[in-house]
Amino acid sequence: MKKNQQYERVFNHFDYNGDGKISPLELHQCVEAIGGELSLAEAETAVEFLDTDGDGLLGFDDFVKFVEGGKEEEAFKMYEMDGCGFITPKSLKKMLSRLGQSTTIDQCKVMIAQFDLNGDGVLNFDEFRVMML
Numbered sequence: 001m002k003k004n005q006q007y008e009r010v011f012n013h014f015d016y017n018g019d020g021k022i023s024p025l026e027l028h029q030c031v032e033a034i035g036g037e038l039s040l041a042e043a044e045t046a047v048e049f050l051d052t053d054g055d056g057l058l059g060f061d062d063f064v065k066f067v068e069g070g071k072e073e074e075a076f077k078m079y080e081m082d083g084c085g086f087i088t089p090k091s092l093k094k095m096l097s098r099l100g101q102s103t104t105i106d107q108c109k110v111m112i113a114q115f116d117l118n119g120d121g122v123l124n125f126d127e128f129r130v131m132m133l
Contacts, residue, residue, distance in 0.1 A: 028042075
């Protein structure tokens with residue numbers, strides 16, 4: 001799955017009212033749902049900063065800028081979940097399930113193996129960054 005498709009899946013999942021835009025409230029709820037911290041005021045500021053068409057909402061391209069704007073560590077933590085410092089097949093399966101994608105542990109092992117540079121069966125932060133490129 002290409003990065004843009006992943007972003008689109010996340011975008012659509014959190015576009016609660018289906019209007020093709022993410023409001024500050026939806027952005028706040030999105031970040032909270034994935035275990036991050038972003039107050040409603042911070043979400044409003046982020047939307048104001050990233051909103052390219054001035055409608056007070058994030059379109060898909062604006063959302064991608066938000067996600068890519070230094071959020072790699074947050075994204076890593078979102079997938080890592082277990083507090084072990086690595087993305088495991090179990091934590092990957094859990095996150096993909098939250099995003100509406102049903103996978104097996106074996107499928108997650110295959111996904112991880114594609115970017116597991118040291119062959120330890122899990123992804124560390126550097127391997128995750130390579131995967132996100």
